Structure formats: C-alpha cells, structure tokens
Amino acid sequence: MSTFYDEPVHLVRGQGVHLWDADGRQYLDCYNNVPHVGHCHPRVVEAICQQAGTLNTHTRYLHEGILDYVEALVATFDAPFDTALMCCTGSEANDVALRMAQALTGKTGVIATDHTYHGNTTAVHQLSQTNPPPGGYWDSVRFVPAPDSYRPLGGEPGMAHAQAFAAKVQEQIDALEAAGHGFSSLILCPFFANEGFPDLPHGWLDPVQAVVKKAGGVIIADEVQPGFGRVGTHFWGHQKIGLRPDIVTMGKPMANGHPVAAVVAPAATMQAFRERFRYFNTFGGNPVSAAAALATLRVVQEEGLQENARVVGDYARDGLRELATRHECIGDVRGSGLFFGAEMVLDRGTKEPATAFTKRVANAMRQQGILLNFLGIHYNVLKIRPPLPFSKANADQLIGTLDRVLAETPLA
Numbered sequence: 001m002s003t004f005y006d007e008p009v010h011l012v013r014g015q016g017v018h019l020w021d022a023d024g025r026q027y028l029d030c031y032n033n034v035p036h037v038g039h040c041h042p043r044v045v046e047a048i049c050q051q052a053g054t055l056n057t058h059t060r061y062l063h064e065g066i067l068d069y070v071e072a073l074v075a076t077f078d079a080p081f082d083t084a085l086m087c088c089t090g091s092e093a094n095d096v097a098l099r100m101a102q103a104l105t106g107k108t109g110v111i112a113t114d115h116t117y118h119g120n121t122t123a124v125h126q127l128s129q130t131n132p133p134p135g136g137y138w139d140s141v142r143f144v145p146a147p148d149s150y151r152p153l154g155g156e157p158g159m160a161h162a163q164a165f166a167a168k169v170q171e172q173i174d175a176l177e178a179a180g181h182g183f184s185s186l187i188l189c190p191f192f193a194n195e196g197f198p199d200l201p202h203g204w205l206d207p208v209q210a211v212v213k214k215a216g217g218v219i220i221a222d223e224v225q226p227g228f229g230r231v232g233t234h235f236w237g238h239q240k241i242g243l244r245p246d247i248v249t250m251g252k253p254m255a256n257g258h259p260v261a262a263v264v265a266p267a268a269t270m271q272a273f274r275e276r277f278r279y280f281n282t283f284g285g286n287p288v289s290a291a292a293a294l295a296t297l298r299v300v301q302e303e304g305l306q307e308n309a310r311v312v313g314d315y316a317r318d319g320l321r322e323l324a325t326r327h328e329c330i331g332d333v334r335g336s337g338l339f340f341g342a343e344m345v346l347d348r349g350t351k352e353p354a355t356a357f358t359k360r361v362a363n364a365m366r367q368q369g370i371l372l373n374f375l376g377i378h379y380n381v382l383k384i385r386p387p388l389p390f391s392k393a394n395a396d397q398l399i400g401t402l403d404r405v406l407a408e409t410p411l412a
C-alpha cells in the first residue's frame with residue numbers, strides 16, 4: 001500500500017481536528033473524512049467501549065442495536081428508502097449494490113465514469129479506469145467521461161453539459177444492449193468526489209436519470225464520500241443534486257473509523273436481492289459496529305455538524321477565492337460544505353493542469369503541519385475534506401498557510 005507525501009507521516013494520536021506524529025509534532029487535519037465527527041470523539045469511544053464490554057457477536061442473532069441504527073439511518077432519507085443491509089467496507093457495499101441491481105433488472109451491464117473509484121472487490125475493481133484490472137475489463141462494464149465543470153464535455157457548462165453526459169450514458173446503454181448483456185445499473189458518486197467534485201447545479205443529473213429509467217436500469221448512488229452531512233446543505237449528496245437513486249451505498253465516515261458500511265434501499269429491492277442471492281456477512285452490523293455507527297450519527301445530528309460544514313465550508317471557500325485574486329495558479333475554486341478545493345493551472349487562459357506543482361504544494365503543506373491531498377481528472381485539484389468540527393479559526397490557519405506555500409512553491 002502506498003503512503004501519502006514524499007516524507008510519509010507517522011501518526012500516533014488524534015483529537016478533534018488535530019493529529020500528532022511520533023515526534024510529538026501537531027498537524028491540522030484538513031483531509032480525513034473517516035474521523036467524521038472528530039478524531040477520538042468521546043461519545044463514539046464510549047459507545048464502542050461500553051458495547052465491547054457488554055456483548056459482541058457475529059450477526060446470526062437478534063440484537064436491537066442494528067435495528068435502532070437502521071431506523072435512525074433511514075430516517076435521514078426521503079421515501080421510499082426504508083431498509084438497510086450492513087457490511088464492513090464501501091467496496092462490499094458497492095459489490096452488494098451491483099448484485100441488487102442485477103436482481104432487480106435481470107441484466108448484468110454496468111456503467112461508471114472513467115475517473116472514479118468504487119472499491120477493491122473483483123467486481124468493483126472492474127469499475128476503475130484509474131487502476132486497470134490485470135486481466136482486463138469485463139465486456140459488461142462500460143465507461144462514460146467523468147463530468148468536469150471546468151472543462152465541460154461539449155464546451156458548454158450547466159444543463160448543456162448535463163445533456164452531453166446523458167447522451168454518453170445512452171450510447172453505452174445501447175452498446176450493452178447490442179452486446180447482449182442488457183443494462184442493469186449506472187453507478188456514480190452524486191458529488192463526483194474522486195473525479196474532482198465538479199460544480200454541478202441542482203437537477204444536473206435529471207437528464208441522465210430519465211435515460212436510465214427509460215432503459216429500465218437502476219441508479220446506484222455511492223455516498224461513501226459526500227454522505228452524512230459533509231456537503232453542508234443536505235445530509236446526502238444525492239439530495240443536494242436532486243437525484244432520486246434506486247440504491248444508496250455508504251461507508252468511510254459512518255462510524256468515525258470503526259469499519260462499518262451499508263446499502264440502503266426500498267424494502268422491495270432488498271427482498272428481490274434476498275430471493276436471488278444468499279448473503280451473510282460475519283461482522284457487518286455486529287453490536288459494537290452498530291453502537292459506533294449510532295453514536296456517530298447522533299453526534300452529527302446533535303452537535304449541528306452539517307450546519308457547521310455549511311457555514312465553515314462557505315467561509316473557507318471565500319478564503320480560497322480571495323487567494324485566487326493574488327495567486328494566478330488557482331484556476332477554479334469548488335466544492336460544498338467541508339468538501340472543497342482548488343484546481344491548479346499553469347495558465348488560466350489555456351487551463352493547462354499544474355499537476356506536478358499541486359503535488360509539491362500538498363507536500364509543502366504537510367511540512368507546514370497541514371494535511372491535505374490532491375486528486376481529480378488531472379490530479380491537480382487540492383482536496384480538502386476535514387473532520388466536520390473544523391472551525392473558522394482552523395480555516396484561517398489553512399488559508400494563511402496555503403497563501404505562504406503558494407507564494408514559495410515554484411510553479412514550473
């Protein structure tokens with residue numbers, strides 16, 4: 001497994017939005033979404049310890065913890081989502097979702113974007129063009145260009161871009177039908193997080209949704225990154241963009257670091273899956289996992305962290321825009337809530353990506369005690385995605401340090 005940064009960080013302790021390395025050096029965590037409610041949040045630690053000291057089993061017994069959690073989780077969704085299946089990783093959740101889509105449609109063809117990541121099982125690895133599977137791609141997997149609001153497909157932003165994207169999906173649906181696989185599902189992150197979180201208006205996915213419905217397929221929304229209030233305006237990324245998916249998957253931030261993931265779907269979908277596939281997951285939704293997940297969800301709700309993400313995220317983006325008035329390398333500032341960043345370019349006119357520069361900036365920020373990273377179609381987008389208790393003072397530290405680093409880092 002590769003580590004981040006030219007000089008990897010060896011962490012030994014975390015608290016809130018801060019981390020400490022083995023030499024006692026403190027870092028401001030502007031990157032980690034897994035410790036969603038803050039590193040070592042006392043309520044989550046307490047819930048884990050209490051449940052671990054009471055009972056933990058595999059999942060062949062009745063336990064009210066999982067029911068309490070699933071009730072609380074589906075209450076954050078709009079109708080008709082009313083059931084959940086628990087597992088341990090986002091990869092497993094997406095793997096299950098693909099089979100659920102197969103159970104619903106009786107078809108096997110899957111479409112994903114060409115710059116996404118949905119996980120590491122054999123089936124889900126097939127959806128990754130950034131990490132090609134050694135044996136090649138299954139013929140039942142097809143790709144469409146990832147949305148890019150800064151360089152939109154067809155040249156026009158907004159709904160013209162949305163129509164162009166929907167047309168690409170239609171092409172691949174036709175190809176899957178022609179190849180005899182039929183079309184089962186389109187899987188996407190509704191925030192296109194790994195693609196560089198393009199700036200897409202509410203309703204942007206309406207045309208593609210119409211195309212998928214007409215073809216009898218289903219939409220899987222992978223909420224592993226945008227979910228649980230991070231985008232600030234909404235609890236889920238699909239709610240923000242106005243998408244009505246058929247199946248929703250989640251993981252990473254769900255239990256603040258404890259390995260918990262889930263697939264949320266209407267009861268009829270869950271039933272279709274159960275009729276078609278046998279499924280058992282030893283650890284998925286065990287009592288300790290359910291307790292950790294419920295504590296995390298309650299902290300998000302009771303400590304107002306979605307609203308904090310909205311307010312502090314807006315504030316931090318204003319700070320980035322102000323930096324853009326003085327640093328020509330910032331081509332675009334994007335994001336929502338506490339998931340945001342800036343696209344770095346060598347030239348604003350040509351939009352030539354400043355990929356090597358962006359990497360140097362991330363490494364220099366690490367040397368200055370600020371952890372962030374970069375991603376996107378050209379790997380030139382600073383990715384800032386801190387734990388949700390991030391404050392305006394934390395944002396000031398981030399922006400002030402970035403100002404200095406941008407001034408000191410050579411562009412070429």
Ligand code: PMP
Nearest residue numbers: 089090091117118119222224251
């Ligand atoms: N979906 C998305 C969008 C992800 O970013 C990731 C992990 N980065 C996954 C799924 C896989 O999650 P996990 O590593 O928990 O299997």
